[in-house]
Amino acid sequence: MKTELLTIPCVAGHEEEIAHAAALLREGALVALPTETVYGLGADALNGAAVAGIYEAKGRPSDNPLIIHVPNDLSWLSRYCRDVPELAWRLAERFWPGPLTMILRRDPCVPDRTTGGLDTVGVRCPDHPVTEAIIRAAGHPIAAPSANTSGRPSCTTAAEVLEDVGGKIAAVVDGGPCAVGVESTILDLTVTPPRLLRPGGMPLEDLRAVCGEIDLDPAVLRLMGEGERPRAPGMKYRHYAPHAPVTVVTGDPDRTAAYIAARADGKTGVICFEEYRERFPWSVVVSLGPVSDKGEQARHVFSDLRFFDQTGVQQIFAQCPDPDGLGFAVANRLKKAAGFHVIELEGEGP
Numbered sequence: 001m002k003t004e005l006l007t008i009p010c011v012a013g014h015e016e017e018i019a020h021a022a023a024l025l026r027e028g029a030l031v032a033l034p035t036e037t038v039y040g041l042g043a044d045a046l047n048g049a050a051v052a053g054i055y056e057a058k059g060r061p062s063d064n065p066l067i068i069h070v071p072n073d074l075s076w077l078s079r080y081c082r083d084v085p086e087l088a089w090r091l092a093e094r095f096w097p098g099p100l101t102m103i104l105r106r107d108p109c110v111p112d113r114t115t116g117g118l119d120t121v122g123v124r125c126p127d128h129p130v131t132e133a134i135i136r137a138a139g140h141p142i143a144a145p146s147a148n149t150s151g152r153p154s155c156t157t158a159a160e161v162l163e164d165v166g167g168k169i170a171a172v173v174d175g176g177p178c179a180v181g182v183e184s185t186i187l188d189l190t191v192t193p194p195r196l197l198r199p200g201g202m203p204l205e206d207l208r209a210v211c212g213e214i215d216l217d218p219a220v221l222r223l224m225g226e227g228e229r230p231r232a233p234g235m236k237y238r239h240y241a242p243h244a245p246v247t248v249v250t251g252d253p254d255r256t257a258a259y260i261a262a263r264a265d266g267k268t269g270v271i272c273f274e275e276y277r278e279r280f281p282w283s284v285v286v287s288l289g290p291v292s293d294k295g296e297q298a299r300h301v302f303s304d305l306r307f308f309d310q311t312g313v314q315q316i317f318a319q320c321p322d323p324d325g326l327g328f329a330v331a332n333r334l335k336k337a338a339g340f341h342v343i344e345l346e347g348e349g350p
Helices: 015-026 048-058 075-080 086-095 129-138 158-165 204-211 253-261 274-279 294-310 327-337
Strands: 004-007 031-033 040-044 067-069 100-106 120-124 171-174 185-188 195-198 246-250 268-273 284-289 315-319 342-344
Touching (some): 004 015, 015 171, 075 120, 246 327, 274 284, 284 294, 294 327
Parallel strands (some): 004 171, 031 171
């Protein structure tokens, strides 16, 4: 299959391309779409056969549920979800469009293939005008997991999407690089108190300002067991992983840099804070961004992980940000890429 590249930097003046992308989705084709978080591999969420194509193109396990994307119109929430709690309306009013996915009871019109057989569905409104216009033109919600091969780091540019799934899907919409760089935060509103299933582009601190108490699902901090069933994307399976094994080192940046430098050689890849990149002269080094700039770290984490697949490194060490703000999501992605192989240096020497 030849994958069409549609360059749509903005809505104005690109109405024909937007209509074409929407028509492909209505016909059951797969179209990769830009969002503020990462690129998504889109299909009509109400078309079970089209959604099955997402799993095939990505090599995604069939019990890994998908998120449906809707435009910035709250009436769409009640079309595809039932028993919507008052808190969901408040969160949508406050944070949509934006990187927040809410887990709600699904309406029967949403097929099992979209939800992984669950009676719930994740729904969000992406903050990207081109993709919102395409969803509106398509007339249906769009199921769109990250547009990468399953298990690999997510894609934040159209070029990375083509590298992973080019030739397997109908089209890629190039709307520029993603502004946030990590996937949406997923909050389960079918339980009390609400439960965080995945940290992401909406900081937990902002959600607690509206929700009050929020529980953390154990899968945020560890791998899920073989018999456990994921309630949202990114919970169960190894994600974001480059080919070489990753070790994440947490703690004071000076100490984590010293720990890594003592173990790094010419066959080692290092993901480090910008201030420490000169500490590893014999290794292949990429910068995560300055220690204090969590937004920059979020924009770099996936491209940094993907970079090492172009090299011959045999192991990768990564400095880990503290968990404040977006640092929680960046740390989660690094730890998942490492299969939660983490060295904690608090209270220790290097």
